[in-house]
Amino acid sequence: xxxxxxxxxxxxxxxxxxxxxxxxxxxxxxxxxxxxxxxxxxxxxxxxxxxxxxxxxxxxxxxxxxxxxxxxxxxxxxxxxxxxxxxxxxxxxxxxxxxxxxxxxxxxxxxxxxxxxxxxxxxxxxxxxxxxxxxxxxxxxxxxxxxxxxxxxxxxxxxxxxxxxxxxxxxxxxxxxxxxxxxxxxxxxxxxxxxxxxxxxxxxxxxxxxxxxxxxxxxxxxxxxxxxxxxxxxxxxxxxxxxxxxxxxxxxxxxxxxxxxxxxxxxxxxxxxxxxxxxxxxxxxxxxxxxxxxxxxxxxxxxxxxxxxxxxxxxxxxxxxxxxxxxxxxxxxxxxxxxxxxxxxxxxxxxxxxxxxxxxxxxxxxxxxxxxxxxxxxxxxxxxxxxxxxxxxxxxxxxxxxxxxxxxxxxxxxxxxxxxxxxxxxxxxxxxxxxxxxxxxxxxxxxxxxxxxxxxxxxxxxxxxxxxxxxxxxxxxxxxxxxxxxxxxxxxxxxxxxxxxxxxxxxxx
Numbered sequence: 001x002x003x004x005x006x007x008x009x010x011x012x013x014x015x016x017x018x019x020x021x022x023x024x025x026x027x028x029x030x031x032x033x034x035x036x037x038x039x040x041x042x043x044x045x046x047x048x049x050x051x052x053x054x055x056x057x058x059x060x061x062x063x064x065x066x067x068x069x070x071x072x073x074x075x076x077x078x079x080x081x082x083x084x085x086x087x088x089x090x091x092x093x094x095x096x097x098x099x100x101x102x103x104x105x106x107x108x109x110x111x112x113x114x115x116x117x118x119x120x121x122x123x124x125x126x127x128x129x130x131x132x133x134x135x136x137x138x139x140x141x142x143x144x145x146x147x148x149x150x151x152x153x154x155x156x157x158x159x160x161x162x163x164x165x166x167x168x169x170x171x172x173x174x175x176x177x178x179x180x181x182x183x184x185x186x187x188x189x190x191x192x193x194x195x196x197x198x199x200x201x202x203x204x205x206x207x208x209x210x211x212x213x214x215x216x217x218x219x220x221x222x223x224x225x226x227x228x229x230x231x232x233x234x235x236x237x238x239x240x241x242x243x244x245x246x247x248x249x250x251x252x253x254x255x256x257x258x259x260x261x262x263x264x265x266x267x268x269x270x271x272x273x274x275x276x277x278x279x280x281x282x283x284x285x286x287x288x289x290x291x292x293x294x295x296x297x298x299x300x301x302x303x304x305x306x307x308x309x310x311x312x313x314x315x316x317x318x319x320x321x322x323x324x325x326x327x328x329x330x331x332x333x334x335x336x337x338x339x340x341x342x343x344x345x346x347x348x349x350x351x352x353x354x355x356x357x358x359x360x361x362x363x364x365x366x367x368x369x370x371x372x373x374x375x376x377x378x379x380x381x382x383x384x385x386x387x388x389x390x391x392x393x394x395x396x397x398x399x400x401x402x403x404x405x406x407x408x409x410x411x412x413x414x415x416x417x418x419x420x421x422x423x424x425x426x427x428x429x430x431x432x433x434x435x436x437x438x439x440x441x442x443x444x445x446x447x448x449x450x451x452x453x454x455x456x457x458x459x460x461x462x463x464x465x466x467x468x469x470x471x472x473x474x475x476x477x478x479x480x481x482x483x484x485x486x487x488x489x490x491x492x493x494x495x496x497x498x499x500x501x502x503x504x505x506x507x508x509x
Contacts, residue, residue, distance in 0.1 A: 171206030
């Protein structure tokens with residue numbers, strides 16, 4: 001029992017004792033009034049005792065109900081106090097958590113938004129880098145194909161240039177072709193000098209200038225053939241034997257050449273004069289026409305193809321480098337995008353955790369508030385029950401008081417017995433009041449409720465008389481004035497003792 005409750009009970013008891021004592025010493029003794037004509041209620045002592053006993057039972061039952069209601073109220077008060085404390089703690093925790101989680105949620109939200117933006121940017125850069133890598137890869141493939149094509153063109157041009165070179169080389173080395181000396185005035189008739197060119201061939205060489213060098217093998221008659229010229233230019237004689245030589249001259253490619261020859265056969269025929277004749281050399285040297293041009297063209301094509309190949313290689317190398325750089329950029333962008341995705345996922349997880357922590361704190365607060373509401377409802381019910389029990393106790397006490405104040409009509413010879421009965425009734429009333437007070441004190445000692453219910457002792461009133469409905473004559477009740485005095489003394493002493501004893505115990509404690 002707390003000191004506060006103890007103090008309350010002691011004070012209540014003291015007040016009750018004082019009130020009882022005051023009532024005792026201020027009570028006016030009812031004296032017999034033989035001249036009174038007021039009607040009174042007539043009843044028997046047994047009936048009064050029955051009424052008192054019934055009322056006392058009701059008081060006892062109501063006192064027990066008050067004790068039980070006070071216990072329930074105390075328990076509900078404790079539960080409500082605990083619930084309020086838990087609610088306050090949950091509210092403080094929720095407030096602290098909300099403050100912390102609000103900042104955490106805001107930071108997590110900002111981080112999540114920033115990470116999402118970074119991821120979006122990284123994804124866009126990755127897509128752009130991948131597109132660029134694909135384009136540069138195609139360019140690389142195209143330049144590689146161009147290199148292959150240029151290489152093929154070079155190979156073809158090289159082959160043609162080689163063929164042209166071979167043809168020119170062969171022409172420059174000289175080729176033996178058919179050659180006949182015909183009469184200049186009749187190309188269908190062989191020239192008289194034909195006999196000295198028995199091989200009927202000529203060696204033709206292509207000169208770098210594009211002209212041809214024609215060599216006619218003179219197999220005999222060197223001693224007679226003194227001079228050979230073409231277009232006024234003497235041919236060159238290269239002796240190959242006593243009577244043989246090679247006669248060489250230079251000319252543009254043609255199908256025949258008119259040669260001027262001087263024959264001197266006077267050594268064998270003195271009577272013959274020196275002869276100046278013209279003979280038509282039938283030899284086709286046009287076979288060399290275009291060889292140099294073809295060679296030049298082939299060389300030019302080869303040079304161009306080689307230049308194209310060189311350019312293609314340069315382009316291919318550049319495209320390969322660009323493609324490599326683009327591929328590296330795409331790889332780097334993929335890494336950045338992957339990292340951004342991880343950061344975004346982590347930020348989203350952190351945001352979810354922060355939001356969950358906030359929700360958990362709010363849920364705990366809501367639960368505590370619900371528990372407090374339930375405890376408050378239980379407390380309100382217990383308070384209502386306590387009020388109802390107190391009301392019932394008050395009603396029972398009033399009923400007991402009414403029963404104790406019933407006037408018992410007895411013969412004059414039975415006055416002593418009536419006084420004794422009145423004294424017993426007063427004693428019972430005092431005992432009932434003491435019992436009710438004791439029950440209330442016991443109830444207060446088992447609960448934390450600071451209010452105590454004390455049964456109000458019955459106060460002595462002047463006897464009143466009433467006329468029974470069934471009586472035609474009113475009887476005057478003889479009254480000595482001492483009927484309730486003993487009961488009041490006992491009741492006052494009992495209550496005063498209940499008030500003083502706790503104070504003495506407290507003083508000696």
